[in-house]
Every structure is written in structure tokens, then in C-alpha cells.
Amino acid sequence: MEKLTIVKVGGNVINNPEALESFLTDFSALEGNKILVHGGGKRATQxxxxxxLEATMINGRRVTDKTTLEIVTMVYAGLLNKNIAATLQAKGCNALGLSGADGNSIQAHKxxxxxxxYGFAGDVDGINAKNIATFIxxxxxxxxxxxxxxxxxxxxxxxxDTIASTIAVGMSELYEVSLIYTFEKNGVLTSVDDDDSVITAIDSxxxxxxxxxxxxxxGMLPKMENCFNALSKGVKExxxxxxxxxVNKEQLFTTLTL
Structure with a gap:
């Protein structure tokens, strides 16, 4: 079975042009089959x-009314997605910018x-793994x-985070999947004020x-729930x-296992 790496980038990396540029350089150098999933909530809020318009957040989640949906679609599927795709193309990575609607790739329900x-917030039902594999x-x-x-x-x-987890689960039927969540911290920390306090291994x-x-x-709770959900449904790592x-496994990071 071929290997596939799925990387989710979010947090402050998306809002920092230098950090995003550096990440995309590393991602473009990543060998083998790969998929990138990106957030962008802070840019949409800005x-x-x-x-x-003031963003309405409840329990850490955005309430998406009609106007907010228009804004997040413009930012996520337009501004951020296409800039990322264009930057990856410049680095020799043949990126294809997609929303879940493109190729019927990700199905969800309100x-x-x-x-x-929560308004027009979507909960994912599944993905079209064969179509996504065709792109790859x-x-x-x-x-x-x-x-x-x-x-x-x-x-x-x-x-x-949920999209990344769901894609990882769906694609694990066709590939040996590794899922990497990246953000501005070095991993899961025992103290949010100490970037070196990384918990290197976490099981259930x-x-x-x-x-x-x-x-x-x-905010780490839903991320962790997505991680363990992926592991329980066939994702290898x-x-x-x-x-x-x-690209650098010599540094501190957190590995999750069941």
C-alpha cells in the first residue's frame, strides 16, 4: 500500500507571511503523496x-450566519487557498486548491x-476518496x-482539524496514512508558557x-478528539x-497512539 501524508496547517502560522512561506517550502520538499489542509479563522475574523462585523464565538466555535459564510468562503476558498496554491506552484509542487464542493470531495450536513x-456550520459525513486519489x-x-x-x-x-481527520480516515482505505497537525507550538505542552515542555508521547x-x-x-480538546478518532479508524500515525x-523529525513533537 502506498504511503500518503496529510498535513494540517493552522494557528498563527497562516497569519504570519514569513512562517507560512517557510512552512510551504518545507511542505513542497516533502516527498511522496501528500495533501494539505489549511484553516484561516483569524484572517476571516480580521x-x-x-x-x-463582529465574530460570534460560542464554546470556541464560530457562529456562521449568511454574511459570515460569505466572508469565510471568500477568505478560505479564495484568498488563502489560492495564495497557498500559487506559492506551492512557485516551489515546484503541483498544488490543486479545493473546497469540499470541488469534485464532490467532502460531503457534510448543516x-x-x-x-x-451555529448557523451554516457543517459537520462532515464523509469524503470521496476515489476522486481525491485521482488527483493524487x-x-x-x-x-x-x-x-x-x-x-x-x-x-x-x-x-x-475535523476535515483533516476525516480525509485521513477516508484515504486510509486506499493508502497508509500519516496525519500531521502543525501550529505555532512544538507539540502538546504541559505548560502553554514553556515551548519546550512537550509531551512526546500520548496514548488514550x-x-x-x-x-x-x-x-x-x-481548544486542544477538539484537536485531540480528532486525532484519536483518526487513529481508531485506520490512520497509521x-x-x-x-x-x-x-521535514525534521529530530526536534521535539508529540506522537499519538491508541
Whole structure:
């Protein structure tokens, strides 16, 4: 079975031109089959503020009304996605910028209202692994933004970590998949103020302990849930680290196992 590396880049890396440029240089040098998934929430929040719109966040998640959906689609699927694709092309990586609607790659549904109405937020149902594999086999590197669709013409705003995890699970039927989450930290930390306090290995038991002790909390919780979900459904390896981890395994980073 061929290997496939799926890398999710987010956090402050997306908003820092130098850091993003450096990451894309490393990603373009990564050998073999690969997919990039990117976020961009802070850039979307900034544009909304520039337009006089205040982002509404509940439990760390964005409420996506109609206007917000237009903004995140412009930022994620347009500005960021195409700039990333263009930069990768300049570095010799044949990038193909995609939303979930393109090639019917990622199907989702509008999140059901339970306690909170998140508007046009999408929860992923699945991916079209064969179509995505066709792009890869054609010598292209898919670059996915955090926009999906419901199959009925409605675009949806979807968590990029979840998209990366779901793509990894779906593609594991065709490839031996490694999933790498990159952000501005060196990995999962025991102290957010100490970048060297990396927990190098976390299994399910260790995760439960760290969560109970409040060491893993807030925004890291959904990321970790996505990681363990991927591992439980066939993904071979999950790593969390800073952007250079895609090419440099000599540094500190976190490896997750079941």
C-alpha cells in the first residue's frame, strides 16, 4: 500500500507571511503523496472586523450566519487557498486548491440545533476518496480549505482539524496514512508558557489523565478528539508539532497512539 501524508496547517502560522512561506517550502520538499489542509479563522475574523462585523464565538466555535459564510468562503476558498496554491506552484509542487464542493470531495450536513444554533456550520459525513486519489495519481497535491457542501447547493463552514481527520480516515482505505497537525507550538505542552515542555508521547490512557488534570483543555480538546478518532479508524500515525516537523523529525513533537 502506498504511503500518503496529510498535513494540517493552522494557528498563527497562516497569519504570519514569513512562517507560512517557510512552512510551504518545507511542505513542497516533502516527498511522496501528500495533501494539505489549511484553516484561516483569524484572517476571516480580521476581514469581518474590517467590514464592521463582529465574530460570534460560542464554546470556541464560530457562529456562521449568511454574511459570515460569505466572508469565510471568500477568505478560505479564495484568498488563502489560492495564495497557498500559487506559492506551492512557485516551489515546484503541483498544488490543486479545493473546497469540499470541488469534485464532490467532502460531503457534510448543516449542524443540527441542539443547545446552540451555529448557523451554516457543517459537520462532515464523509469524503470521496476515489476522486481525491485521482488527483493524487494525476501528479497533483490537493490543498483543501475549510469549506464543505451538503450536496444540495449549500456551502458550509467546517472545522479544519475535523476535515483533516476525516480525509485521513477516508484515504486510509486506499493508502497508509500519516496525519500531521502543525501550529505555532512544538507539540502538546504541559505548560502553554514553556515551548519546550512537550509531551512526546500520548496514548488514550495518558490523554484521559492529562484531560482530567486540566493540562489538555479548551481548544486542544477538539484537536485531540480528532486525532484519536483518526487513529481508531485506520490512520497509521498522528503527530502534532510546529511546522518544521514535516521535514525534521529530530526536534521535539508529540506522537499519538491508541
Amino acid at each position: 476581514l469581518a472586523a474590517d467590514l464592521g 449542524r443540527k440545533v441542539v443547545d446552540v444554533d 495519481e494525476g501528479g497533483m497535491t490537493p490543498v483543501f480549505c475549510a469549506i464543505t457542501h451538503d450536496g444540495n447547493g449549500q456551502l458550509l463552514n467546517t472545522n479544519a 490512557e495518558k490523554y484521559a489523565e492529562l484531560k482530567e488534570n486540566g493540562i489538555i483543555a479548551d 498522528v503527530v502534532i508539532g510546529n511546522p518544521t516537523v514535516v
